[in-house]
Amino acid sequence: MTNEDAMIACPQCDALYTARAPDLGEKAVCARCHTVLIAPRRNALLRVMALAVTVVILMAGATFFPFLSVNVAGLSNASSVFDAALAFMDGGAMMLLSVLVLGLIVLIPVLRAVLVLYVLLPLSLGRKPLRHARGAFRLSEELRPWSMAEIFVIGVAVALVKVSDLAQVGYGPAFWMFAALVLISVFQDGMMDRWTIWKTLDEADR
Amino acid sequence: MTTTITTAREKGLVACTRCTRVWPIEKTVCDRCGTALRSRDLRSLQRVWAWLAVGVICYIPANLYPMLSTRMLFTVSEDTIVGGAIELATHGAVGIAIVIFVASVLIPIGKFMIIGFLALSVTGRARLSPHARHKLYELVEFIGRWSMIDVFVVAILSALVQLDVAAAINPGPAAITFALSVIFTMLSAQSFDPRLIWDAEEDHPA
Numbered sequence: 001m002t003n004e005d006a007m008i009a010c011p012q013c014d015a016l017y018t019a020r021a022p023d024l025g026e027k028a029v030c031a032r033c034h035t036v037l038i039a040p041r042r043n044a045l046l047r048v049m050a051l052a053v054t055v056v057i058l059m060a061g062a063t064f065f066p067f068l069s070v071n072v073a074g075l076s077n078a079s080s081v082f083d084a085a086l087a088f089m090d091g092g093a094m095m096l097l098s099v100l101v102l103g104l105i106v107l108i109p110v111l112r113a114v115l116v117l118y119v120l121l122p123l124s125l126g127r128k129p130l131r132h133a134r135g136a137f138r139l140s141e142e143l144r145p146w147s148m149a150e151i152f153v154i155g156v157a158v159a160l161v162k163v164s165d166l167a168q169v170g171y172g173p174a175f176w177m178f179a180a181l182v183l184i185s186v187f188q189d190g191m192m193d194r195w196t197i198w199k200t201l202d203e204a205d206r
Numbered sequence: 207m208t209t210t211i212t213t214a215r216e217k218g219l220v221a222c223t224r225c226t227r228v229w230p231i232e233k234t235v236c237d238r239c240g241t242a243l244r245s246r247d248l249r250s251l252q253r254v255w256a257w258l259a260v261g262v263i264c265y266i267p268a269n270l271y272p273m274l275s276t277r278m279l280f281t282v283s284e285d286t287i288v289g290g291a292i293e294l295a296t297h298g299a300v301g302i303a304i305v306i307f308v309a310s311v312l313i314p315i316g317k318f319m320i321i322g323f324l325a326l327s328v329t330g331r332a333r334l335s336p337h338a339r340h341k342l343y344e345l346v347e348f349i350g351r352w353s354m355i356d357v358f359v360v361a362i363l364s365a366l367v368q369l370d371v372a373a374a375i376n377p378g379p380a381a382i383t384f385a386l387s388v389i390f391t392m393l394s395a396q397s398f399d400p401r402l403i404w405d406a407e408e409d410h411p412a
Binding site: 004007008009010011012013014015016031032033037068069070072073075076077079083084085086094096097100101104105134135137138141142145146148151152154155156158159161162163165166167194195198201202 | 211212213214215216217219221222223224225226227228229230238239240241278294297299302305306336337340347350351352354355356357358359361362363364365366367368369372373377381382385389392396400401403404
């Protein structure tokens with residue numbers, strides 16, 4: 001155990017501190033730029049995992065069940081999130097947009113949930129981390145800004161207003177699943193304390 | 207503000223910006239999470255400018271070409287980003303028009319200017335305090351993803367409104383260049399090393 005093990009540097013402004021875990025529910029914040037450094041929560045591992053499982057299940061439903069439906073003069077059309085992502089599949093450059101939308105709103109959020117489970121499950125059972133657990137956790141963290149489910153939900157609200165004077169709009173089951181999913185992801189993000197997870201990974205490997 | 211802050215660099219250490227672990231300054235890769243270590247990334251500014259330039263370039267066609275084409279019976283109307291917002295406002299949906307205008311015009315342009323300002327400020331003399339500039343940086347990091355709203359609106363509308371002869375909505379070329387512009391600008395903001403903001407303070411004390 002070297003001296004450096006006990007220290008923590010703010011990733012935003014490089015201020016150096018001696019790391020001391022705050023009490024559960026408290027936060028350690030950088031004194032200079034106010035970035036949250038450590039924020040432990042009670043039973044965080046279990047809760048984060050439970051929420052990750054919920055994300056995967058809800059996303060499976062939210063992707064394929066009808067999301068919204070429109071009705072104009074007897075003609076109607078129901079659309080799933082999957083359809084929305086494939087809306088640009090006309091063979092040209094728009095395909096790229098399709099892949100992008102599907103990735104940002106479905107694949108990346110699911111991948112992050114799966115990676116988190118892969119990393120945390122062995123830790124919560126007191127086992128050694130699985131192979132490449134560190135890389136998996138790093139990838140999950142790097143993908144964080146690219147997970148855009150909550151932005152999609154605002155997009156839905158805007159689309160509803162645009163369509164409402166054109167046609168009658170109905171909500172499908174997936175709409176509510178997606179709304180729940182967004183709340184859960186936000187909650188999960190707040191539960192996850194990166195510093196504790198990295199430290200646990202370090203200790204489990206010794 | 208406090209003058210007791212010591213940075214990792216002053217102590218001859220380098221911090222991992224991903225997992226906040228501290229290492230001796232010679233180290234090039236973080237043993238804990240595998241991220242490349244750089245005490246200060248001056249070349250990061252080149253990446254910031256490069257991504258920013260492509261982001262701005264993509265934003266130009268995004269405003270000139272139509273985002274959506276709406277076909278109702280026999281009339282086809284094509285809307286650019288600004289045109290679509292004006293259309294919404296004239297139909298009485300002023301709130302939604304403001305959301306679209308803010309997300310697709312004010313946020314992108316504001317981001318271009320803030321990123322440019324931050325990148326210039328770390329090489330020259332800055333008029334704003336590091337605290338204010340750090341706030342700007344956090345704002346850009348947080349808000350960048352929200353510009354995707356309009357792309358998702360287009361995706362939802364074009365999947366949903368496909369009602370044979372009665373009405374159909376299809377994406378226009380601007381949808382893809384706009385999405386690319388948002389992505390490139392996000393990459394530009396991520397390339398910026400915020401520690402440079404605080405170094406300037408140490409070099410020229412106020």
